[in-house]
Amino acid sequence: xxxxxxxxxxKVTEKGKDVELRCDPISGHTALYWYRQSxxxxxxxxxxxxxxxxxxxxxxxxxxxSAERTGGSVSTLTIQRxxxxxxxxxxxxSSFSLQGPTEAFFGQGTRLTVV
Amino acid sequence: xxxxxxxxxxxxxSEGTPVLLRCNYSSSYSPSLFWYVQHPNKGLQLLLKxxxxxxxxxxxxxxxxxxKKSETSFHLTKPSAHMSDAAEYFCVVxxxxxSSGDKLTFGxxxxxxxxx
Numbered sequence: 449x450x451x452x453x454x455x456x457x458x459k460v461t462e463k464g465k466d467v468e469l470r471c472d473p474i475s476g477h478t479a480l481y482w483y484r485q486s487x488x489x490x491x492x493x494x495x496x497x498x499x500x501x502x503x504x505x506x507x508x509x510x511x512x513x514s515a516e517r518t519g520g521s522v523s524t525l526t527i528q529r530x531x532x533x534x535x536x537x538x539x540x541x542s543s544f545s546l547q548g549p550t551e552a553f554f555g556q557g558t559r560l561t562v563v
Numbered sequence: 564x565x566x567x568x569x570x571x572x573x574x575x576x577s578e579g580t581p582v583l584l585r586c587n588y589s590s591s592y593s594p595s596l597f598w599y600v601q602h603p604n605k606g607l608q609l610l611l612k613x614x615x616x617x618x619x620x621x622x623x624x625x626x627x628x629x630x631k632k633s634e635t636s637f638h639l640t641k642p643s644a645h646m647s648d649a650a651e652y653f654c655v656v657x658x659x660x661x662s663s664g665d666k667l668t669f670g671x672x673x674x675x676x677x678x679x
Contacts, residue, residue, distance in 0.1 A: 490669055541607075554608075
């Protein structure tokens, strides 16, 4: 596709349920990022992929959060046993980054609401 | 470790007056720096980027930023504000040569309001 695609765009889930958020990066982009933006807050870094490996997972807030990337393309962010504090917009971005960064392109995000 | 500080959480200007959004960074090496804009209910859009070429960088919509290594600053400016500039602005730093790769580190954002 022409841009970074995230699905679903909106997700309402009950507390305690697991959710999966999907990110389709721009074709050929090697770097993929997940961020979280809570209401009125800045962007909180979650995890960064270069290819299929994740050199930096330091932002994952707890062991309920995990992410994977397969084939150097699609990435899935999984939140287990969701809590109300997980409610936020989850943003994915990708960039073509082999020798230094270029522009990161952001998806429209998935708005997660835990009720 | 890299970090970025946006010195003002809110800035309010009158339409037609200059805009200054301040950003200071901390980086262990030669960083790349970006400004992104987020309009209400819209995605993040790149305004401009600095990647060790010219220190004065021009972006879209009349914005520009100057990289000042001695001051570790990358302030965003625009000569004349438009109503459509009202948005959240994020300063971003990256250390591309770190072994862990080029993680983008975002500032906390500056909300720009433009008064008629």
